[in-house]
Amino acid sequence: MGFRSKLFLPGSVAVMIQAENLEVVYATGTRALASTTIAFARGRFTVLLGASGAGKSTLLRALNGLVRPTAGRIEVDGIGPLCSGRVMRMHRRRTGMVFQQHQLIGRASVLRNVLTGRLGYHSGLRTLFPLATAEKRLALDAIERVDLIEYALRRADQLSGGQQQRVGIARALVQEPTLILADEPIASLDPATADRVLGLLHAICKADGITAIISLHQLEFACRYADHVVGLADGSVVFNGPPARLGPAEIRRIYGTAGPLAVEESDVQLQPRTGTYA
Numbered sequence: 578m579g580f581r582s583k584l585f586l587p588g589s590v591a592v593m594i595q596a597e598n599l600e601v602v603y604a605t606g607t608r609a610l611a612s613t614t615i616a617f618a619r620g621r622f623t624v625l626l627g628a629s630g631a632g633k634s635t636l637l638r639a640l641n642g643l644v645r646p647t648a649g650r651i652e653v654d655g656i657g658p659l660c661s662g663r664v665m666r667m668h669r670r671r672t673g674m675v676f677q678q679h680q681l682i683g684r685a686s687v688l689r690n691v692l693t694g695r696l697g698y699h700s701g702l703r704t705l706f707p708l709a710t711a712e713k714r715l716a717l718d719a720i721e722r723v724d725l726i727e728y729a730l731r732r733a734d735q736l737s738g739g740q741q742q743r744v745g746i747a748r749a750l751v752q753e754p755t756l757i758l759a760d761e762p763i764a765s766l767d768p769a770t771a772d773r774v775l776g777l778l779h780a781i782c783k784a785d786g787i788t789a790i791i792s793l794h795q796l797e798f799a800c801r802y803a804d805h806v807v808g809l810a811d812g813s814v815v816f817n818g819p820p821a822r823l824g825p826a827e828i829r830r831i832y833g834t835a836g837p838l839a840v841e842e843s844d845v846q847l848q849p850r851t852g853t854y855a
């Protein structure tokens with residue numbers, strides 16, 4: 578198949594990124610992703626939902642070129658297939674990554690950590706020079722949006738887990754991303770902090786029109802924030818639809834035949850989310 582600059586789903590829904598017959602087998606022989614074809618719509622907040630080991634991290638890493646597919650390919654709207662270093666660099670520059678272990682430099686300030694999000698924009702040599710005022714402005718704006726401006730000059734390791742995760746979000750934002758990929762961004766946080774961090778990420782993506790693909794293992798948070806859910810089990814997509822279509826049968830398919838361990842069927846009927854991040 579040749580290069581297509583515009584990708585669409587049925588109903589003229591614009592596609593941001595899609596995987597075609599994507600398969601990942603690790604060197605150990607583990608087939609983490611069976612042949613998978615899936616498209617992610619532009620502007621949507623999509624949650625990859627699945628139990629531990631389902632293949633969520635593998636799919637996210639493949640979407641950013643951190644894992645090389647054994648078969649199949651990934652195509653990005655407006656860029657084309659991820660097949661060369663040049664295309665990969667273009668894609669990564671506009672893709673913000675948020676990790677479970679926020680991967681901050683503990684000894685460096687919040688501001689310095691957030692500025693590392695700009696590194697993709699510079700050649701190796703450029704990073705040796707003082708950063709332009711415009712870049713610092715961009716970083717401070719991002720820090721303000723995650724409500725940490727009074728911590729901008731504080732060492733990152735002096736912040737709480739929830740605050741550090743918000744630094745991770747700010748670092749992704751200074752890339753001015755069109756796409757944010759987040760791998761279990763709230764897994765290590767208590768439920769109230771998790772809700773605050775995910776609510777913030779959701780509000781920012783919606784305000785800026787950023788396409789988001791977020792992996793989670795908690796059904797409750799998926800139902801609260803996702804526009805769309807992709808359910809993974811044993812390396813295969815077993816659900817692809819809006820959260821309203823997640824019934825007991827679909828949930829069992831995602832979490833296994835024994836049913837989700839910590840999931841009650843009543844969890845499916847959740848309250849709609851309660852307004853924006855406060």
Ligand code: ADP
Binds near residue numbers: 628630632
């Ligand atoms: P999830 O993020 O949903 O927990 P992963 O994508 O991490 O799932 O893992 C999917 C499968 O691939 C699991 O069986 C896991 O043990 C295996 N796996 C993940 N990363 C590696 C790796 N680097 N090498 C070998 N096997 C891996």
Ligand code: MG
Binds near residue numbers: 634761
């Ligand atoms: Mg994972």
